[in-house]
Amino acid sequence: DGGITQSPKYLFRKEGQNVTLSCEQNLNHDAMYWYRQDPGQGLRLIYYSQIVNDFQKGDIAEGYSVSREKKESFPLTVTSAQKNPTAFYLCASSFQSGGDNEQFFGPGTRLTVL
């Protein structure tokens, strides 16, 4: 079955630690995205990648880093520089990056900083 997987579903981190969230897709999509969702707010774009080996900052990239070494994978690292990392993180992909391309979302990772 084609789709997007994110792991883990729940993640706990101590302050000062870096943590990496996994996102894998087998839809053969070129574009991949990372969003952050906080209660009562719309999704906010952290990073996006239109093609392998290329990625762009979104609206709230500070304290985060990504890589796109393979088409299928777009891991997100939450660094200790991110001041308020507790949130729900969603990965998405689309065939291409234009607005007329449907986005497919992963199940999300809920990160809690202790």
Next chain:
Amino acid sequence: KNEVEQSPQNLTAQEGEFITINCSYSVGISALHWLQQHPGGGIVSLFMLSSGKKKHGRLIATINIQEKHSSLHITASHPRDSAVYICAVHNFNKFYFGSGTKLNVKP
């Protein structure tokens, strides 16, 4: 300033009622998307439209480009429709998301 505004924020309905969720946006768009987020957090795409109207089962989405407004209608609502409905618009290389409408359909 939010580029996408949804109303209402919360909506409670009785099973069988006709439901309307509204979305207004302030930017030029290439497409508008309606998404559904279930309590577990996963999001699925319901509609993608740039003009007119689309229908899928009991769901209908309309868009008025001149008025920068879209509506999502649910006919004969059912408890399984309970979810958060999110409007998103695409402008150049970016999506803007509304904060969502939380729908609770009671049996």
